[in-house]
Amino acid sequence: MPVKPFASAADLEAKRETLEIVADGVYALTAEGDPNVGAIEGEDFLVCFEARATPVAAREWLTLLREHTDKPVRYLVLSHYHAVRVLGASAFDAGVIVAHENTKALIAERGLQDWASELGRMPRLFKEPDSVPGLTWPTLTFSDRLVIDLGGERGELVLQHCGRGHTEGDIVAWLPRQRVLFAGDLVEAQAALYTGDAFHREWAATTLDRVAALEADALIGGRGAVAHGREAVAAAIGQTRHFLEVMLAEVGAVHGRGGTLKEAFQAAHAALEPRYGRWPIFEHCLPFNVSRLWDELAGIERPVIWTAERDREVWNALQS
Numbered sequence: 578m579p580v581k582p583f584a585s586a587a588d589l590e591a592k593r594e595t596l597e598i599v600a601d602g603v604y605a606l607t608a609e610g611d612p613n614v615g616a617i618e619g620e621d622f623l624v625c626f627e628a629r630a631t632p633v634a635a636r637e638w639l640t641l642l643r644e645h646t647d648k649p650v651r652y653l654v655l656s657h658y659h660a661v662r663v664l665g666a667s668a669f670d671a672g673v674i675v676a677h678e679n680t681k682a683l684i685a686e687r688g689l690q691d692w693a694s695e696l697g698r699m700p701r702l703f704k705e706p707d708s709v710p711g712l713t714w715p716t717l718t719f720s721d722r723l724v725i726d727l728g729g730e731r732g733e734l735v736l737q738h739c740g741r742g743h744t745e746g747d748i749v750a751w752l753p754r755q756r757v758l759f760a761g762d763l764v765e766a767q768a769a770l771y772t773g774d775a776f777h778r779e780w781a782a783t784t785l786d787r788v789a790a791l792e793a794d795a796l797i798g799g800r801g802a803v804a805h806g807r808e809a810v811a812a813a814i815g816q817t818r819h820f821l822e823v824m825l826a827e828v829g830a831v832h833g834r835g836g837t838l839k840e841a842f843q844a845a846h847a848a849l850e851p852r853y854g855r856w857p858i859f860e861h862c863l864p865f866n867v868s869r870l871w872d873e874l875a876g877i878e879r880p881v882i883w884t885a886e887r888d889r890e891v892w893n894a895l896q897s
Contacts, residue, residue: 581896583889584698584861591701596641597803600755602731604645605797606638610768610857611702612661614638615759615797617752620728622651626750626759628666628713630695633705635665652725654736655715656761656799657744658683659774660695661702666713675723676715677738679746687882688712694883698861739763739787742780743772743799745879751791758791758810762799766813768857770820773865774880777873781821789814800857823848828867832874842867842895864895 592609599605602618615626623646629635653671655663658680666674689712696703703709717723725734732754739749743762750759762771763784772780789811796804796813804813827848831841845867853859868891869880881887 581860583892585858586698586700588699588861589701594641595802598645599795599797599803600752600757602646603752603755603757604642605759605803606641607797607802610800613797613800615750616642616646617727617734617750618646618648618731619651619725620731621648622728623648624652624654624725624727624734624750625650625669625671626654627656627662627761628653628664628669630661630664630699630702630709631704631706632665632668632708632710634702635668637704639668654748654750655680655713656749656759656763657747658688658691659744659762660688660692661699662761663713664692664703664709667710673717674713674715675717675719675736677746677748678718678720680744680748681715681718681746683744683746684712684714690882690884693885694888697885697888737787740779740784741776742784743770744774745776747784749788749791751793756792756794758788758793758796760788760796760798763788764796764798764813764817766796766798766801766804766809767816768798768800769853769859769862770817771858771862771866772821772824773862773869773883775866775869775873777821777825777870781818781825785814785818820849820853824866824870828870829874832871838868838871839895841871860896864891867895 592611594608597605604616606614617624650669650671653669653674655676721738723736735751736748747761747763793810796810804810824845827844828841831844
């Protein structure tokens with residue numbers, strides 16, 4: 578069987594972007610499975626959620642946002658440490674860059690390696706990569722919960738750590754008055770999961786339970802369309818949980834009987850592909866997902882650092 582094109586290196590077609598006003602002063606930009614970004618208006622400032630992969634890509638998003646508001650960006654919130662989410666931060670000129678304390682530690686520990694890894698995996702997202710001035714460093718971190726007063730009658734924005742999931746530092750941004758949730762990559766809506774830095778069992782159980790307990794009326798996941806209404810929100814959380822549970826069952830069964838990593842990948846692919854195979858980044862992510870879960874089942878608590886070299890080794894071993 579021929580080797581498939583590496584990760585998303587062959588995905589070079591531009592995606593159609595959709596800017597949606599989810600509630601008064603609440604914006605989401607989706608792009609057919611590319612990483613989502615968003616913004617929330619305060620009385621006289623903006624909170625932006627996620628930063629894209631480069632300043633050039635971030636400025637394209639800001640140009641669209643400026644058609645609706647000219648308020649300055651006071652806060653830039655980063656849901657986790659992955660390069661495609663954070664390296665465009667300099668374009669926002671934000672007074673405060675907010676992230677979980679574990680995200681700041683992950684940037685220090687593995688940010689450079691992740692940058693090289695994701696650039697190799699997803700080159701299209703890195704528009705003019707030389708425009709990135711360096712690693713993005715949060716200037717404000719927290720461990721559990723942080724509340725931003727939006728001013729006037731706009732209510733509060735609650736930043737919350739629901740537990741380990743996609744990474745050990747994921748946060749969500751919750752607007753209780755509008756009942757709108759920016760979930761980052763803890764939830765995807767009709768897009769496959771990336772779990773290469775995940776804590777699968779915790780994510781599939783208590784972390785998603787806490788996300789669901791917010792009872793959002795609208796949810797913006799890390800990728801895919803905005804989920805409107807309780808039924809659609811529950812479906813997005815449910816599909817995320819199902820993907821994780823299938824992986825845990827299939828990879829766990831192979832690991833438990835003493836099989837090989839390649840057999841675990843084949844079992845997970847066969848079980849997931851009928852439902853998720855046509856969704857964005859499915860083929861790209863699955864080898865890295867299974868590799869991380871295999872390590873987790875073997876007792877390796879924290880994810881092994883992904884490098885450009887390790888990416889290729891895993892891909893060639895599992896996708897050939």
